[in-house]
Amino acid sequence: MEDEVDRLVAAWRRERPDLDVEPLEVLSRVSRLARHLDRARRIAFAEHHLEPWEFDVLTSLRRAGSPYQLSPGQLLTQTLVTSGTMTNRIDRLTKKNLVERLPDPTDRRGVLVRLTAEGRDKADQSLAGLLAQERAILGELSRQQRGELAGLLRQLTAPFDNVPG
Amino acid sequence: MEDEVDRLVAAWRRERPDLDVEPLEVLSRVSRLARHLDRARRIAFAEHHLEPWEFDVLTSLRRAGSPYQLSPGQLLTQTLVTSGTMTNRIDRLTKKNLVERLPDPTDRRGVLVRLTAEGRDKADQSLAGLLAQERAILGELSRQQRGELAGLLRQLTAPFDNVPG
DNA sequence: TTCAAGTGTCTTGACATCAAGATACCTCGG
DNA sequence: CCGAGGTATCTTGATGTCAAGACACTTGAA
Numbered sequence: 001m002e003d004e005v006d007r008l009v010a011a012w013r014r015e016r017p018d019l020d021v022e023p024l025e026v027l028s029r030v031s032r033l034a035r036h037l038d039r040a041r042r043i044a045f046a047e048h049h050l051e052p053w054e055f056d057v058l059t060s061l062r063r064a065g066s067p068y069q070l071s072p073g074q075l076l077t078q079t080l081v082t083s084g085t086m087t088n089r090i091d092r093l094t095k096k097n098l099v100e101r102l103p104d105p106t107d108r109r110g111v112l113v114r115l116t117a118e119g120r121d122k123a124d125q126s127l128a129g130l131l132a133q134e135r136a137i138l139g140e141l142s143r144q145q146r147g148e149l150a151g152l153l154r155q156l157t158a159p160f161d162n163v164p165g
Numbered sequence: 166m167e168d169e170v171d172r173l174v175a176a177w178r179r180e181r182p183d184l185d186v187e188p189l190e191v192l193s194r195v196s197r198l199a200r201h202l203d204r205a206r207r208i209a210f211a212e213h214h215l216e217p218w219e220f221d222v223l224t225s226l227r228r229a230g231s232p233y234q235l236s237p238g239q240l241l242t243q244t245l246v247t248s249g250t251m252t253n254r255i256d257r258l259t260k261k262n263l264v265e266r267l268p269d270p271t272d273r274r275g276v277l278v279r280l281t282a283e284g285r286d287k288a289d290q291s292l293a294g295l296l297a298q299e300r301a302i303l304g305e306l307s308r309q310q311r312g313e314l315a316g317l318l319r320q321l322t323a324p325f326d327n328v329p330g
Numbered sequence: 331t332t333c334a335a336g337t338g339t340c341t342t343g344a345c346a347t348c349a350a351g352a353t354a355c356c357t358c359g360g
Numbered sequence: 361c362c363g364a365g366g367t368a369t370c371t372t373g374a375t376g377t378c379a380a381g382a383c384a385c386t387t388g389a390a
Contacts, residue, residue, distance in 0.1 A: 001323040004243070011228040012292075019292070023299035025315035026306075027202060029322050034199030035245040036325040037192060042378095053346075063176040073368060078169070080200045085347055087370050092346095109355045109368045127177075127184070134188035140320045141191075150190035152314045155305045157194050158166040160201040207348095218376075238338060250377055252340050257376095274338050274385045 005029050037137075044133050048126050053079075055126050057089055058098060061115040062123035068115035071104065075113065098122060170194050202302075209298050213291050218244075220291050222254055223263060226280040227288035233280035236269065240278065263287060 005028045012021040041052050060078040061068050070078075072086050079086070090113055093099040098119035104110030115123065138146060170193045177186040206217050225243040226233050235243075237251050244251070255278055258264040263284035269275030280288065303311060 001319070001327065003319050003323040004326040005319070005322065008228065008243075011230070015228050015230050016289075016292070019296060021296065022311070023296055023303055026303060026311055026318065027299050029315065029318040030195055031199050031202060032245065033318060033322050033325070034196050036322070037196060039245075051346095063173065063180050065176070065180050071368080072370090078173075080197065080204075081346095082348055083369065084349080084371075088346075104368095107356075107368080109353095111369070124181075127181070131184060131186065131188055134192050137321065137324075138188055138191060140324065141317065145317055145320075146187070146191055148313065149317045150194065152306065152310055152317070153191065153194040153198060154166070154168050154170070155310075156302065157170065157198050157201070158168040159302075159305065160198070161169040162166065216376095236338080237340090247378055248339065249341075249379080253376075269338095272338080272386075274383095276339070 003029070004032065040133060040137070041130065044129055045126060048122070048129065050122060050126050053089060054093065054098070055123075055130070057086075057093060057113075058115065058119050058123040059127055061099065061113065062120060062127070068120060069102070069112045071110055071112055093119070168194070169197065205298060205302070206295065209294055210291060213287070213294065215287060215291050218246075218254060219258065219263070220288075220295070222251075222258060222278075223280065223284050223288040224292055226264065226278065227285060227292070233285060234267070234277045236275055236277055258284070 005025065008028060009021055009024055012019065012024070038052065041055070045052060045055055056079045057075060060075055061070055064070050072083065072090065075086055075090075076083060081089075090099060090101065094101060097116055099113050099115055102112045102114055104112050141149065170190065173193060174186055174189055177184065177189070203217065206220070210217060210220055221244045222240060225240055226235055229235050237248065237255065240251055240255075241248060246254075255264060255266065259266060262281055264278050264280055267277045267279055269277050306314065
């Protein structure tokens with residue numbers, strides 16, 4: 001089955017036969033698929049009155065384990081947003097009583113963000129929904145193919161996740 | 166090499182051993198890698214005073230081939246943004262003299278967006294830069310692995326690219 | 331021919347994000 | 361103990377995106 005990237009690559013080979021556009025076969029698909037996933041997540045979460053960005057923060061805290069708290073800095077590395085964005089997210093989640101801010105007892109510069117009981121419930125409910133949706137999307141692939149895909153993707157993400165940048 | 170998704174999955178298996186979180190091995194990596202790629206592209210394009218969204222529009226028109234014009238609707242399916250966003254993008258690119266708007270001779274509702282000579286140059290220059298960066302990122306993988314990865318990703322993107330949605 | 335439904339683009343208003351920089355605090359060598 | 365450099369978080373201002381709906385035009389069935 002052809003996809004939009006096949007058409008895109010064919011167009012470049014016609015227009016710029018001097019260039020080797022093979023990298024696009026992988027990375028354009030990654031970018032486009034991520035956008036499709038964002039859309040699908042937004043629609044699915046809307047049933048729970050939850051935005052994707054809320055899900056990202058709440059589940060990061062949820063999987064930290066009891067007492068469900070992380071510093072804003074730790075949340076940054078998990079969600080890949082800037083610090084200003086995270087400050088804003090925490091503000092809004094606090095207003096909705098899904099998280100609360102506590103002073104870090106070991107560092108007076110620091111803050112700890114903790115899930116409320118309500119926030120924990122939202123995280124648990126929405127995770128199940130997300131997994132159901134993702135299973136449907138991955139239905140195209142066999143178990144073995146999913147494993148191969150995960151392994152290949154890990155080789156690309158690991159360098160980003162393991163350097164200062 | 167371990168990545169952030171390995172840690173994320175391990176955390177869920179500890180916190181929610183009742184759930185099968187295997188789908189995250191693939192799709193969380195796709196989302197996170199896309200965010201890393203966005204960041205890297207933004208930095209790389211900044212040298213050419215170009216924003217990623219500008220690149221997306223200009224190159225869509227460039228690879229359409231002479232006379233380098235598409236309707237806003239066609240640009241939507243290529244860039245996966247909403248129509249309001251595309252109107253705004255075309256406005257800004259027009260102000261910078263990179264594209265121009267023409268009436269569609271066959272449909273009075275319609276518009277054609279055409280690349281200017283300057284826009285075409287920008288597209289050609291920045292594409293070469295993007296490919297160089299992407300080749301560096303993909304350096305982790307052998308030629309065969311890149312082929313496998315592209316094929317597996319195509320199976321996931323094709324359903325999105327070939328339905329009305 | 332006519333008009334109801336469909337289509338393509340644009341407008342509006344709310345909002346999330348980012349980059350850059352400010353502020354307060356910590357750390358560690360001397 | 362001091363101070364310089366590093367770190368954690370927040371503030372600010374600009375900007376890009378989205379959802380929803382308005383508007384003009386096209387299409388096709390009667």
